[in-house]
Amino acid sequence: MEIKCNALVLRAVDYKENDKLLTLFTADRGKLTAVCRGVKKASAKLKFAAQPFCFAEYVLAERAGRHTVISAFLHDGFYPLREDIQKFYAASSVLEVCNLLQPEGMEGGALFFHAVQTLGKMCQESEGGLLVEFLLNALALAGYPLRLDGCAKCGNAIKSRSRFSFDTACFYCDECSSENCAPVSEVTYRTLRIAAKAEEGELEADGVKRALRLLKEYFSQKIESKGESLSEYIRLL
Ligand SMILES: [Zn+2]
Structure with a gap:
């Protein structure tokens, strides 16, 4: 069976002599693993499709639950993220968080779109605030929202x-706070509120x-x- 899906490469690890094993994040099927064959050879056509940050339409062959990349059409490689070390690690954090928060075999549409959008913005804008915003949203989508309304x-x-x-994910004023x-x-709380568009x-x-x-933390x-x-x-930083 063939599957066509838009996917973001979260991880790419060496596999066998010339292959790579990709962790793909798709909108409809969540996270899945796919083999990309022969991509360690210099002349490999699908080399671009076997690198982290690659956002492409993948055509996968599925057999007995295993996926193999047949072809890929690049949407965006987010290349500026690889040319600046701070952007690189901020963008890698986005991939890392998706990989950790997205369970295998579960639809992950909102997180997927937010990740792709954030990577695109990080190419153009200062990455720090975008990462704060992404983390707040990703945590909320995973069921761990922070309460930032006073x-x-x-x-x-x-x-x-x-x-x-850390237990209730809430902030307390000085009078109401407890020992634990x-x-x-002030600047931390304000930064979180601005990133969450609450202020x-x-x-x-x-x-x-x-x-x-x-x-x-x-x-x-x-x-x-x-x-x-x-x-x-x-x-x-
Ligand atoms: Zn209070």
């Missing part, structure tokens, strides 16, 4: 330091770094993964 106990807007509970919440700076304003570099640190507690690309990106 103090979760008294309901007041938060204008100064606050505290975040992590302190959060208008300009993002600051320091706020982006702090927001990413908080999201990485939250993410690793929920998913039990360190997020290596995300850690590397934060280190580079």
Whole structure:
């Protein structure tokens, strides 16, 4: 049977002598594994289709649950992401998060479209704020949304330091916070709100770094993964 699908390459690992094993993220079929044969040879036509970030229409042969790439038509290779080390790690974080959050064999439309859109924007715009926005959305889609509408106990807007509970994913004002919440700076909370489109304003570099640190910690507690690309990106900031 042949399958035609739009897919984003999340991972590509060497397989046998000349092949690559791809983790493809598709809109309709979620995540699936496919072999791309002969692509380690210099002259291979499908070389482009066996690299992370490749967004293409793939034609796959399916036999006994195994997929082989027959052909691919490139939509976007997001090449600027490979030419700038910060963009590269931010974009790799997007792929990493998709790979960790998207279960195998489940439809992943919203996350898929958001990932493709984010990679496209990262080619043109500053990548840090886009990564914060992507992580917030990806976590919400996975069932781990952060509550950014003020103090979760008294309901007041938060204008100064606050505290975040990794258990409830809520922020609390100074008066309402309890001991087991992590302190959060004003700029971190504001950055998260701006990225979530809950507030208008300009993002600051320091706020982006702090927001990413908080999201990485939250993410690793929920998913039990360190997020290596995300850690590397934060280190580079
Ligand atoms: Zn409060």
